[in-house]
Amino acid sequence: MPSPEDTPTTADPAIVKAVREALTTGELREIVVAAAIESFNSGDLTFTPKEAAAALGCGVRFLLDGCNKHGFPYIDMGKSKRFGPRELREIQNMLRVPAKPSRLAAARRRSASQKSETSKQPASRKRQKPTDERHLELALTG
Structure with missing residues (x-):
């Protein structure tokens, strides 16, 4: 040196x-x-699985299992797998979890949809009791 x-x-x-x-x-x-x-x-630059796992902040086994079973992109160089910047970014995007709405927002949406469903039903759709004469006689004599 x-x-x-x-x-x-x-x-x-x-x-x-x-x-x-x-x-x-x-x-x-x-x-x-x-x-x-x-x-x-x-x-x-291309990375070995060990270097790529360190760059992504995961384990080597997780990264290789992802390549073999879950379709993580990689560069096939003979018998070895290599990862370039594009592959690492695609893996990050595949693993990205979308944000979930808060419980309050979900509750507001549920209550708003329930109110709109009840207001959409016409009054004629509500169940009405039969009004023929026989039923009226039974109700009066009963």
């Missing part, structure tokens, strides 16, 4: 200084992660 002094100085001196400090202080991981995020956003 080349030492920080062997780094070419054709780059911006501030960048060279930041890289040298990162190499000496152990902050190289943060620089690599920042570069990976930039590359991810530009669409130039």
Whole structure:
């Protein structure tokens, strides 16, 4: 591995200084992660299942089961599965749960629909007692 002094100085001196400090202080991981995020956003990178699971915040087994059983998109590279930015975004959209209305809003909708159903029924549809003479006689003599 080349030492920080062997780094070419054709780059911006501030960048060279930041890289040298990162190499000496152990902050190289943060620089690599920042570069990976930039590359991810530009669409130039594919991830292994382990890296994709870390990016999505789920387990590797969940991700692979999703590919095998639930139709999660992936890039087939021989015997391995890879995930690009587009695939990760599609998986996120597949897993998105729509917001549920609050209980109060659901209760208001129920009561409004019940009121509108009762007001739509015509009065003639209500059950009426038969009015023939026989029933009247039974009611008077009964």
